[in-house]
Amino acid sequence: MAAAVRNTVSSVLHHHHSNREPSPQANQLPNSHDRQDSPAMERAREEEKHSLAHWEDHKRPLSPDQIANDGDQRTVGHSSQVLRQDDFELIKTLGTGTFARVWLVRLNNARDEDQNKVFALKILRKVDVIRLKQVEHVRNERNVLAAVAGHPFITTMVASFQDHDSLYMLLDYCPGGEVFSYLRRARRFNEPTSQFYAAEIVLILEFLHEKEGVAYRDLKPENILIDAEGHLKLVDFGFAKKVENRETYTLCGTPEYLAPEVIRNTGHGTAVDWWAFGILVYEFLVGQPPFWDHNPMKIIVEGRVRFPSAMSSEARDLISGLCTVDTSKRLGNIKGGASAVKSHPWFRQIDWNALYNRKVHGPIVPHLRGPADTRNFDEYEPESENREPYSREMRDKWEECFRDF
Structure with a gap:
């Protein structure tokens, strides 16, 4: 991708460019490894995954008034109580930041006809968000993206969710790159x-x-x-x-x-x-x-x-x-x-x-081999295994801040 690097300033300094800091989302979800889902929960998860696979079937530019006024009736931008990371297969890192990583993902165990349905999943570690004093920015990001979901030229946050130590935003994938x-x-x-x-x-x-x-x-x-x-x-x-x-x-x-x-x-x-x-x-x-x-x-x-x-x-x-x-x-x-x-x-x-209404043709249409083509994104180092745990003390102090995810 781009050769030059421009730094972004905030109370904390973080890098530009494919480093699209993944954004936070949180619900009161227990750790997925610590629970057995009830049959009702399993059904709800499968229904939600089916809905995710077909969200683009209903995709059309909503008018500004529809986006602003019909928030509760849209199929996108919601906080999911049932999704978790293992519902997705992580294919490739699209970008990294100081407290987030964006992955190209597809639904795990997808039906044959849904194999090409891909998303960008932004994963934010709660520990890093807290340590870098980005809690407010992360909350703002999730809430703004939820409010604007459906605009033809803004990335669509399809859903947000969380688990014990991470926040997730499931976004539409833009294969053309920056x-x-x-x-x-x-x-x-x-x-x-x-x-x-x-x-x-x-x-x-x-x-x-x-x-x-x-x-x-x-x-x-x-x-x-x-x-x-x-x-x-x-x-x-x-x-x-x-x-x-x-x-x-x-x-x-x-x-x-x-x-x-x-x-x-x-x-x-x-x-x-x-x-x-x-x-x-x-x-x-x-x-x-x-x-x-x-x-x-x-x-x-x-x-x-x-x-x-x-x-x-x-x-x-x-x-x-x-x-x-x-x-x-x-x-x-x-x-x-x-x-x-x-x-x-x-x-x-x-x-x-x-x-x-997207009726005018764009001047640059990316050449793509398919919906999951990543040629327009850089290669990234694997994620470090040595990560600070999200302790009970941190959870007691901060978990309420992530409730909206």
């Missing part, structure tokens, strides 16, 4: 490709901000995957937070993409995503972000973007509007919100309704 890898290979995207990807991201931000009141806070090419049809999927919601109209103060994100108000610690909200979006559009068109420096934060607060002469005037105008230090004047955060971005001349070719 946009970052395609960008590095191409050096830069042409204008139509950049417009297509940027427009799908606008639809994501419009939904997160205006329907859910969520700031994503880590927008960058490494967190955007390409699915089998060539559409984008935003992943890794570890820094996402429901802020609505309040401000928050956590320093988190990736240095080249941080908005000035985050660096200055003056309080920030959803406007940080529009700044990062401007940086992202620049990186699509140029091949690297505008504030590429040993100390990007120093030059970000000045907010002066230098444009290459080859960039179109409309692209410059869009990026300048987004990368405005004063949040009250920042495009996306001014009157009209996302609509003001969508009506910008750079997007004049976009049919927003057709795009949302």
Whole structure:
């Protein structure tokens, strides 16, 4: 995959890129090795596995209102009381992080017709989540993904569950890998490709901000995957937070993409995503972000973007509007919100309704040998066997925090 590595900052520092930190999920499940399931529990597990195998049969883009209002009626995004890790065959590691590992999995003992039904399973060790002070981020991630399940350009959390020492999020698998890898290979995207990807991201931000009141806070090419049809999927919601109209103060994100108000610690909200979006559009068109420096934060607060002469005037105008230090004047955060971005001349070719409903063909469709193809993901070292146990003391103190999983 990508050669360069960009670090993400938070109260704890962890790595970018296929290191999509798996996310937490918890229910009051005893350790699977310590229990004998009742016949009723076994039936419930088999029914749930059958439902998982066929969740994509009902997959279609839900409208933003349906996603926001029909949470209890959706087949995805739920907390399962019956699933456990041994319901899945672990095929290959897709990414690792400081406290999580993402696996390509299929259902164990699947029926013949379900052998090709694969998922990405994010496994978070409770001990590591606690030790790295990521409990709140993990809870935020699970709850935000549950709330947004069904959006056409956000990774679908099909279900979450937990056992004695781990949290699990079962996600749809995007076999195309990261946009970052395609960008590095191409050096830069042409204008139509950049417009297509940027427009799908606008639809994501419009939904997160205006329907859910969520700031994503880590927008960058490494967190955007390409699915089998060539559409984008935003992943890794570890820094996402429901802020609505309040401000928050956590320093988190990736240095080249941080908005000035985050660096200055003056309080920030959803406007940080529009700044990062401007940086992202620049990186699509140029091949690297505008504030590429040993100390990007120093030059970000000045907010002066230098444009290459080859960039179109409309692209410059869009990026300048987004990368405005004063949040009250920042495009996306001014009157009209996302609509003001969508009506910008750079997007004049976009049919927003057709795009949302995935009727427009993606510019890059990955070449795949099948649903479980992993050629677009790196190889990873095996997991260490020497892991700190989740002690009774830790359980007594922290288990309640994972109850939602």
